[in-house]
Amino acid sequence: MKNVVARNATQRAIAGLTSLALVAGTLTVMPYASAQQQTSQCVVNKARGENGAGAFGADKSTYKPGDVVKLNGAVFDARQSNGQPIANPYLALKLDSNSNTWPVQEDGSLLEFKDGSDATTLIVPSHLLTDDGFEAEVVLPAEFDNNFKPGKHIITVLGGADGGPTVSKSTEIWVNETGNDDDACGVNNQNPQPQPQPQPNPQPNPQPQPQPNPNPQPNPNPQPQPNTNASASASASVSATDGRWSKKGDISVKFSVEGFPKGEKVSVKYDDKEIPLDKEVTVDETGKATGSVTLRDLPAGEYEITVTAKDTHANAKFQVNPVATLSDNAAAGSAVTFNGAGLPAGAKITAVGTDGQNWLTKKQVWDAVVPENGQISITDVQIPADAKFGEIVYYTYTTNDGKKVEAETTNKVNASTEPVSVDQYSGIKRELPSGLYQSAVNNDTGHVFVTSAQRTSKSTIYKLDLKTLDVVAKNDALEKDGADNVYAAYGVALDNTRNLVWVTDTRQGTVSVYRQSDLTHVKTFPKDVAPHSRDVAIDEKTGLAYVSVVGGDNANKVVVFDLNQDQPIGTIQLDGFDGVMSLDLNQDTGELFTASGGTPKAAKIDLRNGNQVTIYNLPKNFASGAGVAYDPVSKNLFVTSQRSGEAVVLSTETKKVVATIPTGAGALNAVYNKDDKRVYVTNRGAGTVTVIDPATNKVVANLPAGKNANHTSVAADGTIITVNKAGTVKGEGRQPVDEVYTYKFNGVKPQPNPNPQPKPEPSKTSEKPTEKPKPTADPKPTDKPEPKPTPTPQNPSSNLKGIRNLLITVFSVLGLTGLFAGALGAMAKFNVIPASWVPEQLRF
Structure with a gap:
């Protein structure tokens, strides 16, 4: 087992930009008064002061380590500023006011750490927020330790850092070994009495006590008296790269105080200099306050701030620890930048790479000395094309005193983003205002319907021409709720028989219907009938709509709608x-297929057979299921994992996993193309669409799709339509825009086999879900690889087309004799020509 410094609970590489080092310390000005009391058996954490509107609670009282806690916030103020919805609303969750850290959320709502790595804070993102609150599930630490002990713990929800109204609400839970209310340290067995404190020994010769002065004189220069109950604690998070809310080298120091004079303003000093607060802080009615300051350019080490309110002050120590991350999601074959912060000054970076590998050149190592500010960047770190997918990336440094330290970066190796076989496709690209989400195609009319949602402030449904992507019609005057929030359209599906557009109004937990002809509104169902509605699918034979639900009590259900009814049926x-x-x-x-976002499962619902359900178990380590695509030829189901960046291939006949295919960071959606018989996986983090041949379960193309590729649909002629959420700022108005791409395969398409052979059973090795095939090996880069221009869909190369046409001509004349058939198969095997050009029976 490697002896390395682990990331905060092995956080996911999807965080990407920032990293955390957290150690909380407490130093009081007088005898310590802790926010955590110890009874004879159980700790009793205290709730912080509350403010703002809202109610907040958990689904039960007692849990055990590792349990999932269901949280619900209601009657909160809308996340607005000056009457307008804010751009990026979110709330934050704390455990025991920074006294404990959260584990990586591998279950529940899969919440991320603040800034990708601040384990004291979980972020409740905008898609989990409701009009007046939120619903989220969090995972408790898996085991007790010196900080996380049996007893009462406090979960606090905080709001205000997003620019919206300030709120602080807490709920208490009890955690013991069993999760039983009646066992020790459960809610019914709290044992709240503190242990008796030892009494001081009597003095054999007590000293005479001073007598009060019968004529006291006022002190002309009274000195401020410290509050003996005042205390402060602090923690630090380090930004390794520039992010949305931070810059590289920022040290965000969060502090909390108790025993301070109520109503007084708080100030902070570091190194005897007053530091501006990130936001004004006032001590509440209970004498508590929390806030943060931003410092910069601190190398690894222990530091101290002084928090003051009027005549009361307290010191709090915090630790800055090293953190590191790689750019471009550490994609195989990429030249990336290694970014480190909070490192020891003078340390030397000696290695970056997976276990046993060092990707740094001698010159890079020679120059990699950490300056006084603890930050370093090493550019052009070449990740090998054959780097093993999913392996943790480590870095090693040597301190000035000769100590060698090996630690984890925030990354694991991802699939390559290098374009592959783009020249076999033609297509176009169009920009539209930011907010694009999904698309759907009417093959009879040749129109594409695209949804766009800018949260609750603005939403648009576009009707585009499939061939040109010109806007034919649009509707951005969508319905509004009582709070003047738009029923924003996210998921989309078409009923082409009845010429209707169905969209999911995710934030309101419902669905709406519009006419395809002019996008006029037909109907909106009541709010919250499908909490956090995500996708919608229409059975055109019956006209019924099936909606997937991500949140609330229906998170394991598909809700069924009939346009002629006012409620789900x-x-x-x-x-x-x-x-x-x-x-x-x-x-x-x-047959309706879907996947679970929080558990390793997929399902088939037979709509023609009484909605009979078949559940498929995926590998236990499969996380964040997202996209599904069913291949009716192989009868295999492709399920993508947004967290791991891969797709598993499941045989619906044997219920066994037959392949695992790395596709790219953030594998979000998938679709099967009947025309070219390929599966297209949309990789949000990688900005690519990976193309898989279901006949071989191999990657045959990788298509650029722009930043934050989000969804792909397919037309009957084989054209795929991909929308992204690039948010690129352009033009005089500096307004962000997203992109719509189309691609159409121009290569040789598989022909139906007139004499199909019985399908062989999968081999034993292919059925093992834990055995992942290695990514298709790309040629290893030379020492000085020459950059290759990225082909665009608008200008495909014709080189391979010429070779293909020549081969077709030759074999048309000579016939597929044994000699030429063997040569053709060998050329495909060794990637001289694409395998899709070779008839199936001739492939190796």
């Missing part, structure tokens, strides 16, 4: 699901 329960994600409906068979 039913639900379909999926046992073991936690968040129903993408939907893929086979209109011919009535």
Whole structure:
């Protein structure tokens, strides 16, 4: 086992930009008064002062380590500023006011750390916020330790850092070994009495006590008396790269105080200099206050701030620890930048790479000396093309005193983002105002319908021409709720039989219907009938709509809607699901496929057979299921993992996993293309669409799709439509824009086999979900690789087309004799020509 400094609970590489080092310390000006009391058996953490509107609670009272806690906030003020919705609303969750840190959220709502790595704070993102609160599930630490002990713990929700109204609400939970209310340190067995304190020994010769002065004189120069109960604690998070809310080298120091004079303003000094507060802080009615300051350019070490309010002050120590991250999601074959912060001054970076590998050149090592500010960047770190997918990236440094330290970066190796076989595709690109989400195609009319949502402030449904992507019509005057929030459109599906557009109004937990012809409004169902509605699929034979639900009590259900009814007509329960994600409906068979976002499961619902449900178990380490695509030829289901950046291939006949295919960071959606018989996976983090041949379960193309590629749909002629959320600022108005891409495969398409052979059973090794095939090896880069221009969909190369046409001509004349058939198969095997050019029976 490697002896390394681990990331905060092995946080995910999807965080990408920032990293944390957290050590909390407490130093009081007089005898210590802790915010955590110890009874004879149980700790009793105290709730912080509350402010703002809202109610906040958990689903039960007692839990055990590692349990999932369901949290609910209600009657909160809307996340607005000056009457307008804020751009990026969110709330924050704390555990025991920074006295404890959160584990990586591998379950529940899969919340991320603040800035990607601040383990004291979980962020409740905008998609989990409701009009007046939120619903979220969090995972407790997996075991007790010196900080996280049996007893009462406090979960606090905070708001205000997003620019919206300030709120601080807490709920208490009890945690013991069993999760039973009646066992020790459960809510019914709190044992709250503190242990008796030892009494001082009597003095054999007590000294005479001073007598009060009968004529006291006023002191002309009274000195401020310290509050003996005052205390402060602090923690620090380090930014390794520039982020949305921080710059590289920022040290965000969060502090909390108790025993301070109520109503007084708080100030902070560091190194005897007053430091501006990130936001004004006032001591509440209970004598408590929390706030933060931003310092910069501190190398690793222990530091101290002084917090003051009027005549009361307290010191708090905090630790800055090293952190490091790689750019570009550490994609294999990429030249990336290593960024480190909070490192010891004078330390030398000697290695960056996976276990046993060092990707640094001798010159890079020679120059990699950490300056006084503790920050360093090493550019052009070449990740090998054959770097093993999913392996943790480590870095090693040597301190001035000769100590060698090996630690984890925030990254794991991701699949390559290098374009592959783009020249086999043609297509176009168009920019639209920012907020794009999903698309759907009417093949009869040749129109693409695209949803765009800018949270609750603005939303648009576009009707585009498939061939040109010109805007034919749009509707951005969508319905509003009582709080003047737009019913923003996110998911989209078409009922082409009835010429209707169905969209999910995710924030209001419902669905709306519009006419395809002019996008006029037809109907909106009541709020909260489908909490956090995500995807919608329409059975065109019946006209019924099926909506996936991510949040609330229906997170394991698909909700069924009939346009002629005012309420949902039913639900379909999926046992073991936690968040129903993408939907893929086979209109011919009535089979509806989906995946669970919080548990390793997928499902098939037979709509033509009484909604009969089949549950498929995925590998236990499969996390964040998102996209699904069903191949009716192989009868395999492709399920993507947004967290790991891969797709698993599951045989719906044997219920076994037959392949695991790395695709790219943030594998979010998938779709099967009937025309070219390929599966297209949209990788949000990588900004690519990875193309898989289901006949071989191999990657055959990798198409650029812009920053934050979000969704791909497919037309009957084989054209795929991909929308992204690039948010690129352009033009005089400096308004952000997203992009719509189309691609159409121009290569040789598989032909149906007139004499199909029985399908062989998967091999034993292919059925093992833990054995992942290695990514297709790319040629290893030379010492000085020459940059290759990225082909665009608008200007595909014709070189391979010429080779292909020549081969077709030759074999048309000579026939597929054994000699030429063997040569053709060998050329495909060694990547001289694409395998898709070779008939299936001739492939190796």
